[in-house]
Amino acid sequence: MVETATTAKTTATSTSLDNTRFLARDLCSYLETYLDSDQVAEVYRAYLLGAEAHDGQMRLSGDPYIIHPLAVAKTMAEMRLDHKSIVAAILHDVMEDTHISKERIVTEFGEDVAELVDGVSKLTHLKFSSKAEAQAENFRKMMLAITRDLRVILIKLADRLHNMRTLGVMRADKSRRIARETLDIYAPIAQRLGMNAIRRELEMLGFAAHYPMRYRILQEAVKKSRGHRKEVMQKIETAICARMEEASIEARITGREKHLYSIYRKMQEKRLSFAEVFDVYAIRIVAGDVDACYRALGVVHNLYKPVPGRFKDYIAIPKANGYQSLHTVLFGPHGIPIEVQIRTQEMDQVAESGIAAHWLYKTGDRQSGTAQARAREWLKSVLEIQQAAGNSMEFLESVKVDLFPEEVYIFTPQGEIMELPRGATAVDFAYAVHSDVGNTCVAAKIDRRLAPLSTRLESGRTVEIVTAPGARPNPAWLNFVVTGKARTAIRHYLKNLQLSEAISLGQRLLDKALNNVGSSLADVDPQRWVLILSELELKDQETLLADIGLGNRMAALVARRLLLDWEQDEAASAETEGDDANAPLAVKGTEGMVLSFARCCYPIPGDAIVGVMSAGRGLVVHRENCGNALENRHKPDKWIPLQWHPETQPEYNAAIRVQTANKRGVLANLAAVISDLGSNIENVSFDERDGHVSTITFTVSVRDRKHLADMMRRMRHVPEVLRINRSRG
Known part of the structure; x- marks a missing residue:
């Protein structure tokens, strides 16, 4: 009985191998219709190596594993690709799943084939915190491999196509996850590269696996x-x-x-x-x-x-x-x-x-x-996005935007045509021209008329970008740009900008903390810096200063650790009492992204101010009597005494609450007063108490307290105004 079972098993294995050999012969016969005989012979050598490497490995369907790479190679052959692509398709899993090394593939089939196989290999040896991160990193590696050789994506798509055709043997939850990934990434890539036949089949198979009930209905x-x-x-x-x-x-x-x-x-x-x-x-x-x-x-x-x-x-x-x-x-x-x-x-x-x-x-x-040239142009832009993206998730998010390009066609002033996704704005156009143009753009002309940078572009328009040497990207642009290139370039610039500003603010805060104990940054022993950075496991001095500027570390504690003899420095501090060691930190308002003005109290020049350190945000400036600031008064790590620098930025926001009689034209009269005094209304809100009295809150731009006082005095003369005061948020 045992002998019979063994015989049956041997027969089944033999039949499977015969089928595999038939598939290999079938593939070679097809290849002979467009490849030279020596190239077909090389493909068959690759099959023999693949069959040897995958010997004993089975797919979940029960077929020998070699069936899969042969099916991938068949799809590649139907595209009539070159013999190196076919060889790489047959060997695409050997480096990952078998003992075959890259060096052996280089020796037997050349550097080209080895690079293709390496580009298609998955990232199974890396560990990630989540499946989403793993997918994003896998996608990033694939896209980088594609930018080196377009054939990588053709093998990857053929690989995914056969996996989708045999998805029925998978567990339901796994098949749905693979189907979702196919619909989200692989089908759009096929569409982006114009491969509609493969795209349609991937979509159909993905739809059937992910939404089986909807598909059947x-x-x-x-x-x-x-x-x-x-x-x-x-x-x-x-x-x-x-x-x-x-x-x-x-x-x-x-x-x-x-x-x-x-x-x-x-x-x-x-x-x-x-x-x-x-x-x-x-x-x-x-x-x-x-x-x-x-x-x-x-x-x-x-x-x-x-x-x-x-x-x-x-x-x-x-x-x-x-x-x-x-x-x-x-x-x-x-x-x-x-x-x-x-x-x-x-x-x-x-x-x-x-x-x-x-x-x-x-x-x-x-x-x-x-088609080839345009694919390369897109992949070049993908490479630029990768170089500027902070991590794999951000890269995936940016590129997925570009995978659904319903285009609009825009003309440059020289008459050249540029393609952008539907919904693209003037800022997207600026970054499509060049990253430097995007970073320094200040305005746009659409058909020779000035238009906001957030204007959505329509096909056939001529767009000209106005730039200024000192201009820089605005964080608000991230709310309306749609292209991955623009989004990544803005984020990259702002990250670098925030870092440099955080370092500058951190240096000022640490120097002030050292001044409070009769020392300064110039007095710190360089060896002490080396020791502190080693203790904190930081790579350089700038990283520590940036942490202080962003509010992630306390300047006073870092100052203590930098000084060898704290008691001696406290004595020195006592001797210098009465000098400017404890003078408040001066702010101009131009410190950038790591210094912000609280919206709860809207401080302006002339107000008594304090700073509150906020983790990740840096220094937030409040009016001294602001309730939110007073909560931190007894927290020396957060409370920073501030004063206004004699040279401040030109305008700040302030809030004014006005009670008025509910009459027609009152808003227009108040807006006219604000405009006459050279101010701009940033925001306005209404609160109708009853049918006769309304409360209007204006957020206006002012230079200082005197400018605000003049404005409120003029507004009091408007007949409908019953009461006016500065809002405290």
């Missing part, structure tokens, strides 16, 4: 609707074919059915019912050349009336991924909308294969070259 609904649609589509196709023959235009005309995930997303995004989405008929016309495409457009516009505003010419202005086609929407029979795409055969191939068309068409045709 939608699938049934499509089946029920298909019968009537078939008749209508045939009628539309026949009518278009007849008109094309009359115009002597040779073209291939096919009806297209929207795939389920596309229908689902449109229902979600536009809050539509299934009938409203599925009532759109799609036709694709593949013509002989570009001239025939435009003539075919005229034919269909004569046959059915076009829907205004729905025509897009992606032949004249291709999409960012190289996609080219004419798009139009027509009023069909009985008012049924018909979506029509018109393109050449080459454009159709690029639309389906994207950057893979570069290897399929090696004759240097313009379309495939465009």
Whole structure:
């Protein structure tokens, strides 16, 4: 009995290996249709090494593991990629899952193949605090590998495609997580690189695994609707074919059915019912050349009336991924909308294969070259984002924004066209031109008219950016920019700016703490610095000063540790009592991001002020009698005596509360007074006590207490004003 079982097991193993050999032979036969025999032989050598390395390893489906890399290689072969890509596809898991080293791959197949395999390998040897962080770091490594060689992403997409095709053997929770990752990252990357055939399959498989119930319900609904649609589509196709023959235009005309995930997303995004989405008929016309495409457009516009505003010419202005086609929407029979795409055969191939068309068409045709060049431009911008991003999560967040590019096309003053995602602003445009332009932009001209930097751009506009040498990014820009490049560049600049300002403030605070005990930074022994930095495990003096400036460490405690003989310094401090050792720290208001003014009391020059250290924010300036500040009076680590520097910044915010009779025009009269005194209204709020009296709170910009007092005196003369006082927040 045991012998029979062993025999059966041996037979099963033998059958599996036979199947594997058949797949390998099948792959080689296909490769012989476009590769040289010596290149095919190298692919077969790679298969033999892969089969040896993965010997004994099984997939969850029960198949020998080698089945997976062969399936990945088959997908690559269908894209007609070069033999090194096929070899790398077969070996893409050997470095990670087997004893085969990178050095051996270099020896047997060359540096190119080894780098491709290394680029595709996963980060299983690193530890992360969360799955999200692991995914983000894995994504970051993949994107960096892609920037070195585009073929890495083709192998990665083929790998993910086969894994999605065999996802059914996974646990439900794991399959949903993989499906979510596919929909969030891999399908958008395929779309961004113009690989629509792979993108559609990834979306369908991801949709089915992540939302199985929704997928089944939608699938049934499509089946029920298909019968009537078939008749209508045939009628539309026949009518278009007849008109094309009359115009002597040779073209291939096919009806297209929207795939389920596309229908689902449109229902979600536009809050539509299934009938409203599925009532759109799609036709694709593949013509002989570009001239025939435009003539075919005229034919269909004569046959059915076009829907205004729905025509897009992606032949004249291709999409960012190289996609080219004419798009139009027509009023069909009985008012049924018909979506029509018109393109050449080459454009159709690029639309389906994207950057893979570069290897399929090696004759240097313009379309495939465009897809390749545009993919490289995007990947170059991805590399810039990576260099400036703080961590993997921030990098993933920035790049995911760029993976959904519904473009707008903007003209530079020189007439060049720039592509930006829909919703992009003038600041996004500035950073797209160059990071230095973005960092120093102060205004924008749209069609020669000044416009706010937050203005959302529309296709066809000419945009000019006005820069100033001393300008710098505003943190508020992060509220409206949409491109990953702009967001990352602003964050990077502000981080560096905050660090330098924190160091400067920390140095002043520490020097003041040392002055209080009769010493100074200049008097500190350099060896003492080395010892303190070692004790605190900090890399340099600037890191310690930045911590003090950001409120993460107490200046007084650091001063104590820097001084060798605290008692002696206290005695020296007593001897200097009466001098300026305990003088308050002077502030100008121009210290930047690590010094801020409290909104609870709005301090302005002329007010008695104090500072409260806040962890992570730095020094917050309050009026001396502010309740929030007084809470910290007995906390010497937080309470910092301050005074105004003789040279302060030009304007500060102050709040004024005005009780007025509830009459027409009172707000306009008060606003006029504020304007006449050269001030600006930053904010205004209303509180109606009853039908006769209202309370208006203005936040206005002022130079100092005298400027504020003059404003309040003038406002008292407005007849409707009953009472006025400075608001304390």
